[in-house]
Amino acid sequence: MKPDALKAVDPEVFEVVRKETNRQHNNLELIASENFCSEAVLAALGSVLTNKYAEGYPKRRYYGGCRFVDISENLAIERTKKLFGCDHANVQPHAGTQANIAAYLILANPGDTIMGLSLSHGGHLSHGHPMNFSGRYFKVIQYTVNKETEMFDYAAIRKLALEHKPRVIVTGASAYARTVHFDKFQEICDEVGASQLADIAHIAGPIAAGLHPSPIPYADIVTTTTHKTLRGPRGAIIMSKQKLAEQMDKLVFPGTQGGPLEHCIAAKAVALKEALTDEFKEYQRQTLANAKALAQALAGYGFRIVSGGTDNHLVLVDLRSKNITGRDAERALGKVRITANRNTIPFDPQKPFIASGLRLGTPALTTRGMKEPEMKKIAEFIDRAIGAVGDDDAIAGIKADVKEMVSAFPLYAERRAEYARLKDDEPPRGENHKDPKSTKGNAE
């Protein structure tokens, strides 16, 4: 649908889409779990495939008329196998949490013991948090990082596993900036008779590009989201060894889901095709180089980097030396159009809602083409913004610098130009889409 048609049918939703498109362009996006997918991915997502019911799997559907969506689903499956080198892939999970639910139910029964990284040490809600399905239906033992190194202590994790004999050990994290040694986790699993469930939601991109060790040779099941470093649509994929293939497919459908989202699955296929290119490998290399540059530059401004650095796309910052909480820093950055999220740091004295840290990630800005020089400038903006709380002139100055930077790396330029053309109640404030250096732009 052309944007003018959306505007005619529903001007309110049109406005939301227009403003959000401009917001994504006008802000420096440092949320580690976000990215900007391609126009090709968006085209598949916004297609008529959303209309199709296709319960079941290619060639084994419970509905007629599935011959075309069978093709896109098979493409997504084959490309996943090629990209990650797995035996079997299921591309139907609606989201990362849904993928993990199915994975647990393959490997354990409700009431069994599972072991995952504590949320406050970088784990995910679906790794055993009491409020989540995983914490409500399983007995959960949580491991943590080491207090001194702020990294995994495999000897301590082994000791905990020997003591509690979990059925499943969940590996992977949401806020852990160092390499995950899936081989060491597997040794522990073998010793205690546990299965390894590797959740690579955050590091799927570096793994696909060969820049982080892969869990595929070790873990029984590997889950990933498709919208983070993988730069696809929102959704998830489950991979497994051949011996679990049939069981896995049954637990996704009909076990834990109904009809698959075939428009999302087609968009996953597109993103996976993009991920198989050399450009994608280079993009991942730059994402990691950018994270290192950002961490180094922030350390130069006196910020303490949790664990002393980063091996992946994210940087966890301890703000205590700057005398500001994560919540207040997140707000201060928001005022100058830098988007990030507060995050607990290991052994955080603050409650999660306040938190002592910030989690920063480089996948989205690297997609825009930013490199090390921009990361150094962004570290400077962050330092200035955190020191400028309550100083309106200083905030305006940083905001102007942010505006100049984002203008040099236009995002979704054609869409924004089209929306600007349609915004008849308020003429575009002179943003020149042909001139990426222009510092004038729409609000949001």
Ligand SMILES: Cc1ncc(COP(=O)(O)O)c(C=O)c1O
């Ligand atoms: C490690 C990890 N697993 C799973 C998820 C859940 O993904 P979703 O939000 O798609 O349910 C996340 C999301 O941030 C994550 O970081």
